[in-house]
Amino acid sequence: MKQIRLCIVAGLLLALAVPMLAAYAESPIHLSNRLRVGYDDNINLLPEDMDPVDSFRLIEELEFLVNLNMERMYLGLRYRPSLIWYTDRDEANADNKDYDFLNDLDLNFSYEFTPSLALALNDTLRASQLPSIYDEYYIVRRDDDNIYNSALATLSYNILPKTRLDLSGRHILLDYDNEESARYGNYYSLVGGLTLRQQLASRTTVLGDARYQTLTYSEAPADHNRDADMIFFGLGAEQTFSPSLIGSLRAGIENRQYDDEDYDDHNAPYGEASLTFLPSPRTRLTGAASYSIDESDAGAYLSQNRTYLSLSLAHDITAKWSFYASTAFTLNEYDADYALDDTDPATPALDDGTEKTYLVSLRLAYRINRINWLELGYQFTKLDTDLQNRESYDRNRVDLGWKIQLF
Amino acid sequence: MKRILASMLVGLTLAATVAPAQTEKAEARKAQASQPVTHQQLADLLIKGLGLARFLPGNPSPQQMFDVLMQNKIRPLNGWLMDAPVTKADLARVIVQALDKVEEVENPDDPQSWIDTLKELGIFLDRVSETIQSVEVLPEGMAQDVTLQSTDPLIKGEQLARDDVSVQYTVDLNVLARILPEGEMIRGDYRPISPTPF
Structure with a gap:
């Protein structure tokens, strides 16, 4: 709670200081606030037969933006602290905290050395305070405070006017505070990549890429070794089909070598496609599909085969009313050949399994004036799993929100 | 005296080599400035001006930028084309869309009407780099999350x-x-x- 008070004080100071900075002409600084009040019918993600707990919730979210655009340099910074407070989370246990506190920071920097040589740096930081939650009979989660950071550097060089080479490096880090969570969850990953793009015409670009990635669970014990090295080779194309239709396609092959020699190499194709279509000036449609080997959501497996489909619609009903809808479906397939061995003979061996997740999200927004919006949102989520000791659930949430752009 | 003469000689030699290089650079800059702005360059300026870079990977491709702009209902009448030069009609249209002032365009089918709308807003189309200064960060910028x-x-x-x-x-x-x-x-x-x- 002390940290929240500190954040509130920091927020107030920020609110006082930033307008002074923003008062300068053509200020690159912007601040907005979004407040949402909502209802969640399953805050602990429990199956229906286990009496899910429902709760009202309040989400307070500040968004602080810096957008500095100069002749050769660009700096974009977004900091977004969010407090999510649940009215009924602490009914069962006095140790429970009734809030989550999230901090999101996104940094984009680019610099053009010459017309043919440019550098881009991107950083994504997510710091989450996720206190433990105990239901009457269950540990819903332990203290899961964590920091996730992804830093990406890309150097682009135009070899020829229509040929570009990108050299990229990325460092990813996930770090839990809690010792138990850290032991099995902490990891870092290094990625290096080359991408060659060739513009064929005014509407078409083809590309080829190569990637190398290492994944290290830094604190995992030897019998829970999920470290791996991956190599990717891919080809792709980006195409403008018509003034209102644009799409991209990328496909390739991945070789995944596990550090634990008991497991065979995992070779599999991957692919992704996306389309954006504007059927009318007021409507936008975006669809995406992808398939790949992915890091496992279930800790007892080394990896999963993930299929992802999504479709989004945005429609301006009038100049003031807008409607947004999104759906997403994920199929995660787990192979018993890549399940962790258990030395305890009492524990049954893990089988093949699948998990399906479904999402429907709707939002209606009303622009009161240039700086104020009202919004009504609904989300349905469902997990359908046949993995051992995992529980299926579904969840409905409704939110009513107000957003104001302060400056 | 010899040192002074030697220094002068070195100076003259350097000047003789650097001056043409500077002239070449200046000429290259002039040549670049005199070339028409392309859709690709305009998209880059808009992405940065509207604060949409956060939806894109580092040094995005032209089509990735076009995609995000289209998701925010910003596109020239005949669509985004990588090498196409930006016309006044293109520029007027995308700036009006970026400012979310489409409702103020009297006749959307007439390119001149988009230019007139900008004039009424006090925005002129003489230089792309100056016109682009009129756009601000989109308060409701959006894009499909590529991650x-x-x-x-x-x-x-x-x-x-x-x-x-x-x-x-x-x-x-x-x-x-x-x-x-x-x-x-x-x-x-x-x-x-x-x-x-x-």
Whole structure:
């Protein structure tokens, strides 16, 4: 709670200081606030037969933006602290905290050395305070405070006017505070990549890429070794089909070598496609599909085969009313050949399994004036799993929100 | 005296070599400045001016930029084309769209009407770099979250163990993130466990 008070004080100071900075002409600084009040019918993600707990919730979210655009340099910074407070989370246990506190920071920097040589740096930081939650009979989660950071550097060089080479490096880090969570969850990953793009015409670009990635669970014990090295080779194309239709396609092959020699190499194709279509000036449609080997959501497996489909619609009903809808479906397939061995003979061996997740999200927004919006949102989520000791659930949430752009 | 003469000689030699180089650079700059601005360059300026870079990977491709602009209902009449030069009609149209003033255009089918709308707003189209200064960060910028759908290890994101409130395409799409991620850390110690008092 002390940290929240500190954040509130920091927020107030920020609110006082930033307008002074923003008062300068053509200020690159912007601040907005979004407040949402909502209802969640399953805050602990429990199956229906286990009496899910429902709760009202309040989400307070500040968004602080810096957008500095100069002749050769660009700096974009977004900091977004969010407090999510649940009215009924602490009914069962006095140790429970009734809030989550999230901090999101996104940094984009680019610099053009010459017309043919440019550098881009991107950083994504997510710091989450996720206190433990105990239901009457269950540990819903332990203290899961964590920091996730992804830093990406890309150097682009135009070899020829229509040929570009990108050299990229990325460092990813996930770090839990809690010792138990850290032991099995902490990891870092290094990625290096080359991408060659060739513009064929005014509407078409083809590309080829190569990637190398290492994944290290830094604190995992030897019998829970999920470290791996991956190599990717891919080809792709980006195409403008018509003034209102644009799409991209990328496909390739991945070789995944596990550090634990008991497991065979995992070779599999991957692919992704996306389309954006504007059927009318007021409507936008975006669809995406992808398939790949992915890091496992279930800790007892080394990896999963993930299929992802999504479709989004945005429609301006009038100049003031807008409607947004999104759906997403994920199929995660787990192979018993890549399940962790258990030395305890009492524990049954893990089988093949699948998990399906479904999402429907709707939002209606009303622009009161240039700086104020009202919004009504609904989300349905469902997990359908046949993995051992995992529980299926579904969840409905409704939110009513107000957003104001302060400056 | 010899040193002075030697220094002068070196200076003259340097001047003789540097001056043409400077002239070449200046000429190159002039040549570049005299070339028409392309859709690709305009898209880059808009992405940065509107604060949409956060939806894109580092040094995005032209089509990735066009895609995000289209998702924010910004496009020239005949669509985005990488090499096409920007006309006044193109510029007027995308600036009006970026300012969210489309409703003020009297006759959307007439390119001149878009130019007139900008003039009424006090924005002129003489230089792209100056006109672009009139756009501000979009308060409701949106794009499909590429980190969710991507298979590229340089782009794809972590499904974080948090009840994420991020809004992309202005609706929550990342809400499936917390699928009991801590429940399976050790085999035999799954949580939640059916029903086991702790």
